[in-house]
Amino acid sequence: MMNGYYWAGMHTYWWIFWLILWILFFSFMMPVRRSNWASYRDMQTPLQILQRRYAAGEITSEEYEERRGKLLRDTKIR
Structure with a gap:
């Protein structure tokens, strides 16, 4: 019983929360968008x-x- 709760309970939501937080962090920390990398490199x-x-x-x-x-x-x- 405990094993089923472990994967479907709050533990799963915390993994999702941290994953989303890391994705947001790195998306805002990028200096330019990927479509502009060529122009950024060719400044x-x-x-x-x-x-x-x-x-x-x-x-x-x-x-x-x-x-x-x-x-x-x-x-x-x-």
């Missing part, structure tokens, strides 16, 4: 973004050189 550096903007004509040569110098100087400090 561009600030220098690459600056080069893309310069190539697209969004900024002038002077702006590019000034910002590039600041980015390179900041990365050397760290």
